[in-house]
Amino acid sequence: MTKGYWVIRVDVTKPERFKAYAEANGSALKKYGAKFLARAGNFENPEGNTRSRNTIVEFPSYKAAVDCWHSPEYQEAIKLRLDAAAMDLVILEGYEGPQPS
Incomplete structure (x- = not known):
């Protein structure tokens, strides 16, 4: 089963509110x-644009990564972040094909 990932870039504008989201x-x-x-x-950041914080989250499958984002639990947490950070x-x-030799 191919793993799934969240690749997140964020600029926090209200640290206390963002902390509540993270919790x-x-x-x-x-889950x-x-x-x-x-x-x-x-x-x-040698190329392109970035934000002040970057995070990579691994899930056991791509489906789990998608389902987590859509879950009621995560959707509730998002409400705490909306006015506290700009996030991508x-x-x-994941990729399981040939690697450089």
């Missing part, structure tokens, strides 16, 4: 088997 989304992320691979750490979130299917 509220935990139940949905846990769908999410695992943080990168979360707001140091980064370089892409749901991406």
Whole structure:
């Protein structure tokens, strides 16, 4: 089964409100088997545009990644974030094909 990923870029404008969102989304992320691979750490942006924070969340499947975003639990958490941050979130299917040799 191909894993799924959330690739997230965010600019936080209201840190306390965003913290409430981050705490509220935990139940949905846990329910769908999410695992943080990168979360707001140091980064370089050698090309293109970015935001101040970047996160990669891994799910056991692409379907789980999509279902988590659409879940009632996550949709409730989003309400806490709407006025606290500008965010881009892409749901991406993992790749299991040939790798560079």
